[in-house]
Amino acid sequence: MKLKIAAFLAAWLSITSTFVNAQSISGKVTDSSQKPLDGASVYLMQDSALVKTALADAVGAFSFVQLKPGKYYLNISMMGFASYKSGLLKPDTTLLALMQPTGKQLKEVVITSQKQFVEQKIDRTVVNVDALISNAGSTAMDVLEKSPGVLVDQSGAISLKGKNGVKIFIDDKPTYLSGADLDNYLRSLSSATIDQIELMSNPPAKYDAAGNGGVINIRLKRNKAKGFNGGINLSYSQGYYGRTNNGLNFTYRDNKLNLFGNFSYNTANGFSDLDINRHFFTDAGAPDYDFLQNSFIRRTSKSYNSKIGFDYYVSEKSTIGFIVNGLISPSDVNTINKSRFLNTNGNLDSTIVALNAQHRNFKNGTANVNYRHQYDKKGRELTLDFDYLRYQTNMAQSFDNTGYLPNGNISTQDLLTGNLPSNINIWSAKTDYTHPLNSGFKLETGLKSSYTKTDNIADYFVTQGGVTAPDYDKTNHFIYKEQISAGYLNVNKDWKRISLQLGLRFENTASDGHQLGNIQKPDSTFKRNYNGLFPTAYIQYKLDSTGSHSINFNYGRRIDRPYYEDLNPFLSPLDKFTYYTGNPFLKPSYTDDWELSHTWKNITTTLNYSQTKDDVNETIEIVNGIYYSRPGNLGKSINKGISIDASFDPAKWLNFHFSGRVVNIHTISQFYTGTLDTKGTYYFIRPVFQFKLPKDWTTQIDGGYQSKVTNAQFIASARGKINAAVTKKFSPSLSMSIVGNDLFYTFNNGGQINNLANVKANYLNRGDSRTVVLSLNYRFGKTIADLRKHNADGAESEKNRVKN
Incomplete structure (x- = not known):
């Protein structure tokens, strides 16, 4: 095949x-x-x-x-x-x-233009990061939380338009990360290095078909002016704890060479105050006992992120490029966990105090070699990309558990220690070819092949009574290999009123998992090989000659392969009664997504409907009082919604941007407690007000509110926040911003967990979300005029340069 x-x-x-x-x-x-x-x-x-x-x-x-x-x-x-x-x-x-300038100029006039915060295109929504001043001094994750249609839950999982399974790309390249690794990476990436964020609920066939929730592509800054240019951003954030976020980007471009780079350094310092309460009942429904748990989690980390590369213009038509990227992020998590057991009468039965420590060192290195050849000035071109990515994690854990009787005497004491090294190696090669035809059609086609190998080891030891022995129940070694081969064809054309884009992508996946045993557990293996066809279609009809009034329709089919982390069967303890574990038996899930939207000037209204088979979601199971959180396949999930995104300029000094949506989620699946059938509707609104004041002062007030969300086993409580920001532009090169986030400290995560056997459970997580950020931004450099222009396609050609 x-x-x-x-x-x-x-x-x-x-x-x-x-x-x-x-x-x-x-x-x-x-x-x-x-x-x-x-x-x-x-x-x-x-x-x-x-x-x-x-x-x-x-x-x-x-x-x-x-x-x-x-x-x-x-x-x-x-x-x-x-x-x-x-x-x-x-x-x-x-x-x-x-x-020619208008009017007489008595002194120098500096002309500036402000980009819209959000731009709508036929196949994506584009967010211009610098247009929202409260993004100053923040991270990539903070910027995503303020983007229309994006939600980030308490565990760092990202959803787009109410759908999970979103894949994160950096400059058109997948990160291959999930869970805590992705969360840490995005929080290490300074917003000062980000140019745009592209939100694609139905990505074109050129992108990997993975991600039922779509693709979010983060485009980093690369100055397009010739000469030496760049920017420095310094920021300090103060909440309950202080943290910093600093970034530098530069570009040097002359006739033959374009050298560019991004560097960032930040420190994270925060906490989570997490309550999980479990109320147990007998088979007859009578109250049995209560398990009340509080975890105060202190997190500190440092991140050093660098990227440097160059494009060398071999000739007027050919360019070769090389890029390397590196991230080092050591972190520490220290948790004081107090668990209280109450008997049927509500009296204290026993208490367990766990002092947990985790030191983690995460490293990521990537290298890319790329080639681009433009056959002519009409847009016919060929690109080649070769990538190597390596992710390395070394983690040491310790769980010191002490049990107490109601009178305060010690009843039990044990120590669990773990060493968890993990390595992910990824090799990828792809080629894309673009060919405009004289009929006005443009053809795009390409091939891609990627190979991934993950190697995860978990060695656990238990110390009781001064004797240390291996814990074979948690000790494990898991190796996973995956190869994906793909090809696609995409065609588009613009008429006076109609724009059309059709695509088809084919992907073959071959995977091999091997769970090595120990003296108490046997080996186990699995192999899977499956094919998939993924069509995409976009139609835009302009209702007027200016294109400001249009109707858009798009359709796409997606696949969501299990994350590497989710396939890992390891048990990761929070304490003796709470474990997170993977699921090597996960199947890929498939989603069909339809969207119909109407755009009038700066107002876009969208209707969407999607249906997912074997949706991968977090599932909670309590067995013999032990709480297990693991990913599982849910039979069918249906997502229906309506959203609006609008921008207005009521006055020269005022801009108002509003985004909101109403979403209904219906999930049907067979569960360990029987049939899981949940449905619920929630709404979300995010208003942004920007006030342009005299003498280059700008202020901003923004916020968001999300109502109660029902999704599978979980009902998330309503939450919201209000932010404020002010910026002063001292010159075209120098500006300063002060941002206040979550001013009233209302952005807390809470909710309840349903479909548990004879158990009712709820949770509340409070973090260090109320902060004040001071940010200084300086742009430097000098443009060199009258150099050879290598990109005859102008701005669009610059945007789609050699991939990086």
């Missing part, structure tokens, strides 16, 4: 390369002194009708491709400049537009 797919795609590449290329109009926008006008709006017109729009990039360049033969003209506008209108232009024309 793999050979057939490869042969088909190779033949397709050969056939499509023979087509005649589409034509283009490109150019550059400058002022009268030939300084580039970054952000100028360029409108391509034909017979008084708008054909396409573009924004000039950092060097003033723009480009329109896939044009039919005919005569066109350009209208160009920029704040502070008189409108520019060209004469009639034929395709394959290059234009230099000189724009």
Whole structure:
């Protein structure tokens, strides 16, 4: 099957390369002194009708491709400049537009333009991180929490439009992380290094089909101006504890070389005050006993994150690049756990105090070699990417448990220690080919193959009465291997009113799991091999000639393969009565997703419906009083919702952005207590007010509120928060921000757990969410003018440069 797919795609590449290329109009926008006008709006017109729009990039360049033969003209506008209108232009024309400032200038005027916080595209929602000033001094996880449609729960799990199973990409590359590893990584990434966040509930066929909840792609900053440019961000955050978040990014670009890098250093210092209460009943339903547990968890960590790379322009058409990325993040978690057992009458029966310590050292290193060849200026190009990723974790744990009688005397005492090294190695190779046709269609096709090997060891020892022995019930060694081979074909075309994009992706997955035994447990293995076809479709119909009023429809099929961590069968204790464990028998889940949206100016309303088979979700089981949390396959999950995203400018000094949604979740599955059939509707709102004040002061008030959420076994309580921020721009290069998060300390996680055998359980988790952040941002550098321009496709070409 793999050979057939490869042969088909190779033949397709050969056939499509023979087509005649589409034509283009490109150019550059400058002022009268030939300084580039970054952000100028360029409108391509034909017979008084708008054909396409573009924004000039950092060097003033723009480009329109896939044009039919005919005569066109350009209208160009920029704040502070008189409108520019060209004469009639034929395709394959290059234009230099000189724009004149309006009015008399008695002194220098600095012209700035503010990007919208959210932009809607045919296949994704784009969040411009710097447009929200409360993002200053924060982390990637903080920015995600403020993005429309995104929710982050108390365990760090990310959902998009009410759907779990979201995959996180960095610059179009999957992170391959989940759970605590992903949470730690995103909290180590400074918001100062992030340019945009792309939210794709139905990603195009070019992206991996993994992720029932869609894909979130984080694009890091890369200055597009030639010369040496960059920025420094320093921030200090004070909650109950203090922490820092600092970042540096730079770009040096000349005729042949583009060197870029991101560096960040931050310290995390916080706590969780977690209550879990379990009320046990007899088979007849009478109260039996209560188990009341409080865990005060102190977390501290440091993160050193660096990325450096270069693009070398071999010729006008060919570029080769190399990128390395490294992360070192040592952390410590110290927990004081107090568990009280109450008898039927509510009197204290016994108490267990656990002093738990965990030291964890997480390292990540990646290397990428890429090649890009542009066959012409029309958009026909070939890219190649080779990646190697390594994740290494060394963790040492200790659980010192002491039991007390009601009178305070010690009844039991034991010590559990563990050593848990883990290694993940990933190799990946892919190629993508783009070919515009003279009919206006654009074809994209590609191949990808990845191989992953994970090696996890858990060695546990119990010390009782001064004697230490291996704990073979928890000691384990798990090796998992997975190979995914994929190919895709994507085609799109823009007409005057209709835009169409269709895609089909094929993926083959072969996996092999081996759980090594010990003297008390036998070996066990499993192998799986399965194929999947994943279609995608996007249709946009413009109801007016400007494109500001449109209807969009999209459909996609996705797969959610179990996370490596979820397949690991290890028992990870919180205390003697609470364990987290993986599930090597997890199956992949599949989701079909439909969306219908309407956009009018800056208001987008969306209806969505999705159905998931074998949805992977957290399940809770209590056996003999022991609490086990593990991932499991739930039979069927149906998600229905409506959302709105809107932006208004009621006055020159005021911008109002609003996002909200109403979602219904229905889950049906066979569970250990019988049939699990839950449904519930929740709503979420997030308003943002920005006030532009005199002398370059800007203030912001934002917040969010989520009502009660019912999802499978869990009912999460309502929660909300209010934030405030103020920023002062001292110059085009220097600004300072002060941000207050969760001002009234209302963003706490709580809820209840249902479908437990003869048990009722609830939880409440309070963290260090009320903080004040002081952030300083400085941009430096000097643009070099009149250098060779290697990217004839203007801003769009820069955006889709060699992958990094």
